[in-house]
Amino acid sequence: MGEDAENPKINHTFLRDYVTEADVISTVEFNQTGDLLATGDKGGRVVIFQRETESKDELEEAGETGDSGEYNVYSTFQSHEPDFDYLKSLEIEEKINKIRWLPQQNAAHFLLSTNDKTIKLWKVSERDKRPEGYNLKDEEGHPKDVSTITSLRVPVLRPTDLMVEVRPRRVFSNGHTYHVNSISVNSDGETYLSADDLRINMWHLDITDRSFNIVDIKPANMEDLTEVITAAEFHPQHCHLFVYSSSKGTLRLCDMRASALCDRHAKLFEEPEDPGNRSFFSEIISSVSDVKFSHSGRYLLTRDYLTAKVWDLHMDKGPVETYQVHEYLRSKLCALYENDCIFDKFECVWNSSDSVIMTGAYNSFFRMFDRETGRGVTLEAWRESSKPRAVLRTRRVYTGGKRRRGDVGVDSLDFTKKILHMAWHPSENIIAIAATNNLYIFQDRVNADTQTQ
Template sequence: MLSPVLCSDLAALEPEYTEADVISTVEFNQSGEFLATGDRGGRVVIFQREPQGEYNVYSTFQSHEPEFDYLKSLEIEEKINKIRWLPLHNPAHFLLATNDKTIKLWKVSERDKRAEGYNLRDEEGRLKDLSTVTTLQGEYNVYSTFQSHEPEFDYLKSLEIEEKINKIRWLPLHNPAHFLLATNDKTIKLWKVSERDKRAEGYNLRDEEGRLKDLSTVTTLQVPVLRPMDLLVEASPRRVFANGHAYHINSISVNSDCETYLSADDLRINLWHLNITDRSFNIVDLKPENMEDLSEVITVAEFHPHHCHLLAFSSSTGTTRLCDMRARALCDQHAKLFEEAVDPSRRSFFSEIVSSVSDVKFSHSGRYLLTRDYLTVKVWDLNMENKPVETYQVHDYLRTKLCSLYESDCIFDKFECAWNGTDSVIMTGAYNNYFRMFDRASLRDVTLEASREVCKRRAVLQPRRVCVGKKRKETDVSVDSLDFRKKILHTAWHPKENIIAIAASNNLYIFQDRLTPNGHHNTPEIQSAPPKWQTQPNPPTY
């Protein structure tokens, strides 16, 4: 089992929530200091980690709005599909966010040093008003909140475009500002998040309230001056990448060259330059001349972490292709094909559906590929295409329930997966708000539950077990009692430390290794003995 961890529940404490509050993507930046989430309402929430390890809200903004494609008479949701951070090169942070149609490059920056920080509870554990928040060391505090996307309407297709944020990706940090990409179904935006501690005063043509003066009253010229001001964290859209996709965007991935990124929809993958918004290059095209001949769709695409010419994409047929952009401009021929033959004895009507790959992640070393289908997680060695080197059963007990899962559309749920920082442990979500972890060295696994009930002060988080027959222990859960409405689709692992983020509906949980008496973190080792998981008080609500 895993070693003890700390649990932070950044969930909405009200039991009632709207569809727009459901989290649709979770992404750490390269350093792990910031964590970005997107939801079906097009909002991006950024959490910052405090010195002692906890995450609090850093910034919130609206990335995408619902649109309507009048040409296709199609609504475009604002839901954020993917977020990707750009490498950090200055104090501002940049990230890409996309919905089904538009990719946006956002800049998140600061104006000043943070005076007190953020913490949503007083000494007695009661929630404070957000306007009175002060910092509690070690937490991920609210840093910035902004609306990334708004709902739109595609009048061409007569289709509404949801504001739901599909993906968020951070860019590498190169200056004090942070940059991230956020996308809904159609539009990708690059955001800059930065801080400012001074404001300009003494304009010649504007008064103190910003209104234009009467030019006849301006008799002297003065030099504007900068005055100190309270901390202001502002998020501004630096780029909007629209009209690049005819179908819903499902993936965005920042290249290791820190200059380009890819976006993928059901049939095409486009390559973008972060400074050019009016054109992209099509590098993969699966659209047949006759759509009746369509046999597969692209489900996810990802750049290699070190080699900027390599990318992998998976399809609904269960295959994963590795492409080399040096070979040709249009990667219509793959360099490698990773596919495992289906056991004829287990073939059924649902075989192709459950084999569809919902997520692909390169290992941090770049040696392995991690793929997630409906029932399993597989690890592939890039040097061996014919079969995975490791296969882990996530919830094999659902094989007898595939018919009912098909009728309820749950069989089409897309679960994500994640590596830990050393590529030694794998994590993925399941139903009933359970998530699974697999230790690659010991081949042991654990099932844990993310819920507000377990996030009490000093509470112990117990491992869970799903049984098919009679329950052996009181804590066992029967497969017939699983709640398929509660599902963990989105997970993320801190790139360097043993901190994980779990999105369950409109709730975000952050778990962290429990500190040992000498102040060090425990290693996430899966042991045979039941673990004791320690929890912290519930931090912020957003």
């Protein structure tokens, strides 16, 4: 107490920037309507946000139209706990790797969440009534003495405060030897796939004790292993098609109608390597960290370390579009290898009309590219832009030539502030950006038709 009184100066900047590892957001996902947004973190928690509809008066006062609203916390629950594999003497982290919403069938919502080993199906429902007037127990739920019951009562439902209940409905375990990196719900609404480094399994949502192995790239001798699976996703319309990416930069489109075990792909997508650009880091930076089907199902969007690429399912000779995300880092690859940043896994997303793509970068920057014009814009997720009605400001990384005011030099980039996880609303220009332990939600409220702001 005496020391604090004598030296009242406290480093508030340090306190504000101090982030525990458990609070770091590890996945972000909108549901099919965009009214719910789920995040998972390294502490095994899932936080669900619900979109609140603003009143018409508030919208008119702000000079806006349309159904807008901010997202507020709807429910929080612990999805996974730390575990231990006694057979292999390995700790299993509670970190949530992926969250996927199931199509809504009734008033309740269902979502899948996974850590490295175990996938869980959760039911999210609301309750605003509670039963009263039980015969065999009192109002507090304690059993009654049967000898004191002289008449029968019909229980009734009484209105009560709204409660959000989250309950585990299924636990899918023991399906993966290696770390799960992807889950994807099939368009049939009954099955989903899960992928680890060497295998892809297909599960039925009602069956937890067995899954069907549809891809297995594990060699007989592990010394012959040359690549691993990095991501996998079902086609949005055709339930028999799925794609998976590899650490070699290749994409394999598989058709389950052709064979039960899809070790032989239907199509292989890869870009021929330029021998002139070959270096020690070539294979590392060509590894695909994320793959997403377009909403139309015609295109694939992939992200490697330096670029985002769009592939046409009808053209397997190479990508039809390539966007440089942060080409200025090519000269820094040695330093990025030393600090392990070169192994960061950036995600990528489409907007609702497939006309704009978005992906993350360093220094709290994220990039958007307009596919029609090919132009890209760099935006920043930072505290000042999280204020209500604040406008996102564009940023530029200085790489040479005339330096503008506000430009950021390559040597000044903060590689600890990385935007790895993001999501785009399924029908509107609303984006969710995860920056360490902060979730930023931005909306284009000036012009709903402009897809790049």
